[in-house]
Amino acid sequence: KDFRNSVKPNWCPGCGDFSVQAAIQKACANVGLEPEELAVITGIGCSGRLSGYINSYGVHSIHGRALPMAQGVKMANQELTVIASGGDGDGYAIGMGHTIHSIRRNIDLTYVVMDNQIYGLTKGQTSPSSAHGFVTKTTPLGSIEKNVSPLELAITSGATFVAQSFSSDIKELTAIIEAAINHKGFAFVNVFSPCVTYNKVNTYDWFKENLVSLNDIEGYDNKDKKQALNTVVEHNGLVTGIIYHDTETPSYAEQLNGYSKSLAKESIEMDPSKFEALMAEFK
Numbered sequence: 001k002d003f004r005n006s007v008k009p010n011w012c013p014g015c016g017d018f019s020v021q022a023a024i025q026k027a028c029a030n031v032g033l034e035p036e037e038l039a040v041i042t043g044i045g046c047s048g049r050l051s052g053y054i055n056s057y058g059v060h061s062i063h064g065r066a067l068p069m070a071q072g073v074k075m076a077n078q079e080l081t082v083i084a085s086g087g088d089g090d091g092y093a094i095g096m097g098h099t100i101h102s103i104r105r106n107i108d109l110t111y112v113v114m115d116n117q118i119y120g121l122t123k124g125q126t127s128p129s130s131a132h133g134f135v136t137k138t139t140p141l142g143s144i145e146k147n148v149s150p151l152e153l154a155i156t157s158g159a160t161f162v163a164q165s166f167s168s169d170i171k172e173l174t175a176i177i178e179a180a181i182n183h184k185g186f187a188f189v190n191v192f193s194p195c196v197t198y199n200k201v202n203t204y205d206w207f208k209e210n211l212v213s214l215n216d217i218e219g220y221d222n223k224d225k226k227q228a229l230n231t232v233v234e235h236n237g238l239v240t241g242i243i244y245h246d247t248e249t250p251s252y253a254e255q256l257n258g259y260s261k262s263l264a265k266e267s268i269e270m271d272p273s274k275f276e277a278l279m280a281e282f283k
């Protein structure tokens with residue numbers, strides 16, 4: 001099972017996205033997937049290139065729309081494992097509505113956000129997850145807006161799996177993505193993935209100094225939603241691990257009680273006269 005292909009990523013040397021790609025490839029191999037059992041759907045941004053770098057089905061879709069496409073792919077062929085991915089601009093600005101509604105819909109797929117707190121592809125503008133006061137060419141006096149809190153957002157939107165990791169910790173990130181793939185429902189994974197070219201504040205060293213692992217919080221129980229939310233707030237969103245995991249709530253397809261059919265598995269044989277009648281309805 002090799003999820004590598006011959007395409008060389010054109011990310012800047014040192015970009016955190018390399019490790020996210022490696023962790024996804026490793027996690028998919030570890031859970032026993034074959035390349036033809038995986039679809040990777042990405043949005044627009046540096047991170048959006050990921051779908052072209054993995055040996056699987058893939059779509060480099062449009063800005064902020066990776067999730068609608070990923071949900072459609074999953075519902076059309078429920079035997080596929082679907083991973084949607086994008087950056088903080090893609091998922092928390094133009095795609096924010098889709099992020100929230102995908103979370104509460106709970107379709108069985110994994111969403112990996114490569115969060116570098118800046119727009120990298122367009123050369124360094126403030127993003128929704130940039131901190132208050134963050135200086136870029138679009139906010140030369142510092143960002144006036146407060147940053148979004150992806151983990152609080154996910155928990156309060158009804159997510160059944162919420163995790164966060166750091167691209168530098170590839171072992172933890174791989175384990176989290178494996179758990180996300182195995183989760184029966186929508187799995188939300190925010191990954192701090194430094195942009196070494198344009199973000200000179202949230203660097204690898206900065207994250208190493210500021211992140212707190214849930215493993216170091218005594219008695220932490222990721223089944224306890226209230227504790228999950230309180231912990232995220234207390235640490236200003238800078239925690240890593242599986243923050244909340246609800247294994248009870250059924251996925252979207254499970255709630256369809258057998259009415260959920262994979263259209264991709266339906267026979268395309270059709271009586272030509274019925275097809276003509278169908279087409280006539282659209283004329």
Ligand code: SF4
Pocket residue numbers: 010011012014015016017046047116120121194195196197198
């Ligand atoms: Fe990575 Fe930033 Fe370079 Fe984009 S601009 S490839 S996010 S380091």
